[in-house]
Amino acid sequence: xxxxxLERDDLxxxxxxxxxxxxxxxASIGVISxxxxxxxxxxxxxxxxxxxxxxxxxLAQISDWFEDNVFVPLKEKPAEQALPEMAAAIEAYxxxxxxxxxxxxxALDEVRNRFSERIEGYFARWCEALTQCLxxxxxxxxxxxxxxxxTLAAIQGGIILARASGNDMAxxxxxxxxxxxAQRM
Amino acid sequence: xxxxxLERDDLxxxxxxxxxxxxxxxASIGVISxxxxxxxxxxxxxxxxxxxxxxxxxLAQISDWFEDNVFVPLKEKPAEQALPEMAAAIEAYxxxxxxxxxxxxxALDEVRNRFSERIEGYFARWCEALTQCLxxxxxxxxxxxxxxxxTLAAIQGGIILARASGNDMAxxxxxxxxxxxAQRM
DNA sequence: TTTAATGTGTAACGATTGGTTCATAATGAA
DNA sequence: TTCATTATGAACCAATCGTTACACATTAAA
Numbered sequence: 173x174x175x176x177x178l179e180r181d182d183l184x185x186x187x188x189x190x191x192x193x194x195x196x197x198x199a200s201i202g203v204i205s206x207x208x209x210x211x212x213x214x215x216x217x218x219x220x221x222x223x224x225x226x227x228x229x230x231l232a233q234i235s236d237w238f239e240d241n242v243f244v245p246l247k248e249k250p251a252e253q254a255l256p257e258m259a260a261a262i263e264a265y266x267x268x269x270x271x272x273x274x275x276x277x278x279a280l281d282e283v284r285n286r287f288s289e290r291i292e293g294y295f296a297r298w299c300e301a302l303t304q305c306l307x308x309x310x311x312x313x314x315x316x317x318x319x320x321x322x323t324l325a326a327i328q329g330g331i332i333l334a335r336a337s338g339n340d341m342a343x344x345x346x347x348x349x350x351x352x353x354a355q356r357m
Numbered sequence: 358x359x360x361x362x363l364e365r366d367d368l369x370x371x372x373x374x375x376x377x378x379x380x381x382x383x384a385s386i387g388v389i390s391x392x393x394x395x396x397x398x399x400x401x402x403x404x405x406x407x408x409x410x411x412x413x414x415x416l417a418q419i420s421d422w423f424e425d426n427v428f429v430p431l432k433e434k435p436a437e438q439a440l441p442e443m444a445a446a447i448e449a450y451x452x453x454x455x456x457x458x459x460x461x462x463x464a465l466d467e468v469r470n471r472f473s474e475r476i477e478g479y480f481a482r483w484c485e486a487l488t489q490c491l492x493x494x495x496x497x498x499x500x501x502x503x504x505x506x507x508t509l510a511a512i513q514g515g516i517i518l519a520r521a522s523g524n525d526m527a528x529x530x531x532x533x534x535x536x537x538x539a540q541r542m
Numbered sequence: 543t544t545t546a547a548t549g550t551g552t553a554a555c556g557a558t559t560g561g562t563t564c565a566t567a568a569t570g571a572a
Numbered sequence: 573t574t575c576a577t578t579a580t581g582a583a584c585c586a587a588t589c590g591t592t593a594c595a596c597a598t599t600a601a602a
Contacts, residue, residue, distance in 0.1 A: 195466050197382035201560055211581055212561085218579095222560065277465040279521040280457050281380050288523075295521045318530050325514030325531035332513040333506060336464040336480045338473075345503050346510035362549055362598075386590055396550055397591085403549090407590065549598070559588060568579070 180218040180229075183208060188230045192274050196227060196283045224286065227278075231290040234274060238298065246301040251308045252355070258302075259351050262327060269334025269343025276328045299324060302354075309357035319354050326350035363395055365403040365414075373415045377459050381412060381468045409471065412463075416475040419459060423483065431486040436493045437540070443487075444536050447512060454519025454528025461513045484509060487539075494542040504539050511535035 186208045190199050205212050219225040246254045275294045302320035326346045333342035371393045375384050390397050404410040427446055431439045460479045487505040511531045518527035
């Protein structure tokens, strides 16, 4: 039988896109209600903590997705397989830079302070997984970590450049160059 | 004699820091008034267009600063001099990544649409100046442009990582690596 | 000293903010 | 069918939003 009630988990991907589009401050409860089609009372029913709980749930969901689809593969698969897979995954996830990284955007915003643990954890875990992957070769850990940082910066910066220019090329070019560097060891 | 009235130009650097700190949506007129010490009427006296005009003036001021202190040197000086100068300038300007790039932050935000010309122009001119500088060597224009994009992405991404981790090292490492690559030609 | 221009404080505007209340409606298990 | 649980719509709250109006201060030039 068809479900006739909304569920909390169904809301989260929608909330993610709304926060991406409007930012944390710009996404008012009114906007969220209109865009999701859920009434105010429903939203507060699922997220008694209000907007802050909504954003936290979104960040948690994003973290989980990256854990399963990016971080774990990086740590478990050989580099020559894991790196192209990561490239494909983020190319698809970020829509060639036109879909922003919510965690990165929050890091630049004032809300960074409210979600600092989630933000810090996301990048720390990504950096750690990538470092471990790159260390597979002859590199020192220091070298591998620096390469990992450069790669993550290229991805985040690539998104900014792509959004600023309206041109996917900046993202693709920055990411491709970074991954080629990472792969060559 | 000391000036007893506020002037528009004195407000702009303060406004810039406020937008950096709170974001465009988060920087309410009330906050701006309190932080600058200027009354609402003074703010609207200097910026009849309201908050949008304030942000536009800030972006214009930032653009001018980079034009004079970064873009022109990149185009006029030899690469081996211009690149370290750019490195020093941005290291100081962005406080090792702890001071965000307002243009980059706006590019990720919904306000991007309102200031698209300014945002696009800022990165396009920076990219062009850097490309011209890098092309000085034996590189093709395509190669130089790709290196320029990678360098700008490293800077913007470095800021995000530094803010996310609270650690300057991510910025310094990403930028140093990018500039070492750019220099080596 | 007058005058016009420019800057500022106070108060208010209607609209919207995040958040709450509560009666009602839909649900699945007993 | 009963019943407790869960979901929802509508109205509401005080606070704040961006913006405006207007009287009053201050200024530099006449």
